[in-house]
Amino acid sequence: MSSLIDLHSHSTVSDGTLTPAELFQHAFERGIRVLALTDHDDLAGLEEAAITSRDLGMTLINGVEISVTWNRRTLHVLGLKVSSTHAPLLAGLAEIRAGRHARAVGMAAGLDQIGIAGSLEGAYRHAKRGIISRSHFARYLVEQGHAKDFSAVFKKYMVKGKPGYCEHRWASLEDALDWIIGSGGIPVLAHPGRYDLGKTNMLTLLHEFRELGGKGIEVVTGSHTAEMVPHFARLAHQFELLSSSGSDYHGPGQTYTDMGRLPDLPPGCVPVWHDWPEAVALQ
Numbered sequence: 001m002s003s004l005i006d007l008h009s010h011s012t013v014s015d016g017t018l019t020p021a022e023l024f025q026h027a028f029e030r031g032i033r034v035l036a037l038t039d040h041d042d043l044a045g046l047e048e049a050a051i052t053s054r055d056l057g058m059t060l061i062n063g064v065e066i067s068v069t070w071n072r073r074t075l076h077v078l079g080l081k082v083s084s085t086h087a088p089l090l091a092g093l094a095e096i097r098a099g100r101h102a103r104a105v106g107m108a109a110g111l112d113q114i115g116i117a118g119s120l121e122g123a124y125r126h127a128k129r130g131i132i133s134r135s136h137f138a139r140y141l142v143e144q145g146h147a148k149d150f151s152a153v154f155k156k157y158m159v160k161g162k163p164g165y166c167e168h169r170w171a172s173l174e175d176a177l178d179w180i181i182g183s184g185g186i187p188v189l190a191h192p193g194r195y196d197l198g199k200t201n202m203l204t205l206l207h208e209f210r211e212l213g214g215k216g217i218e219v220v221t222g223s224h225t226a227e228m229v230p231h232f233a234r235l236a237h238q239f240e241l242l243s244s245s246g247s248d249y250h251g252p253g254q255t256y257t258d259m260g261r262l263p264d265l266p267p268g269c270v271p272v273w274h275d276w277p278e279a280v281a282l283q
């Protein structure tokens with residue numbers, strides 16, 4: 001069942017390398033029938049995704065991945081089944097995108113200082129349709145020969161303490177959840193295994209997330225190891241959260257896993273799609 005559904009993916013509207021139409025075509029070929037497009041802080045790909053998914057006989061789940069600052073850390077919250085016309089969501093995302101531009105200017109200034117010129121323009125050349133992100137800077141730096149691949153370039157330039165990193169304040173967890181819930185969507189904590197929070201902070205986060213109206217966590221996702229999956233399945237159970245599954249696909253040869261290759265949710269998980277008519281129809 002999980003192999004037919006993928007609830008986390010990116011297109012050229014954020015930092016993916018396939019257009020929404022190409023992404024759906026690829027998903028279809030990989031056997032996916034229900035796909036959430038969850039671009040970072042932007043809904044601009046949903047219209048094109050709706051057309052292609054209809055042509056292919058697939059189901060599009062309207063989604064977004066919102067950047068959040070919680071206790072001085074960056075978290076990502078997925079909004080699944082959001083409305084693309086809810087004014088507070090649209091305004092909130094527009095504000096995050098404006099902040100992304102300001103951060104990009106800061107990142108380029110940091111790189112300038114170590115003698116790497118032109119990175120703002122270079123990154124924007126890779127970001128044609130929507131948001132600007134560290135991924136676009138990373139592509140520019142690899143293209144210019146400053147590092148051999150994506151993972152090396154992040155380590156060397158784009159993480160905390162490195163010259164291309166710029167401290168930034170994203171949306172609050174409360175605002176992000178309010179926008180998602182207000183638009184009729186389902187808030188899901190993305191890739192909890194990537195936050196390096198420690199046990200106590202993770203429990204505090206999950207408690208707060210639930211109190212604020214959070215509904216699910218990603219138990220299965222491209223960046224989770226085999227050990228993380230049962231761990232977060234147990235936490236989902238403990239906090240009475242639904243379980244989600246999504247590749248976090250960014251395009252061919254990009255980080256994380258391809259579509260259609262994720263393991264099933266562990267037994268006992270209640271899938272976030274348990275009461276979705278479009279998922280039930282697949283059975």
Ligand code: AMP
Nearest residue numbers: 015040067132133134135150151154255
């Ligand atoms: P941003 O939201 O601009 O900070 O960019 C974050 C994006 O960069 C993530 O969504 C990933 O696609 C990518 N990313 C973050 N860390 C890494 C890493 N260590 N290696 C490769 N890609 C990464």
Ligand code: MN
Nearest residue numbers: 010015135250
């Ligand atoms: Mn990304």
Ligand code: MN
Nearest residue numbers: 065076190191
């Ligand atoms: Mn993410």
Ligand code: MN
Nearest residue numbers: 008010065248
């Ligand atoms: Mn993602």
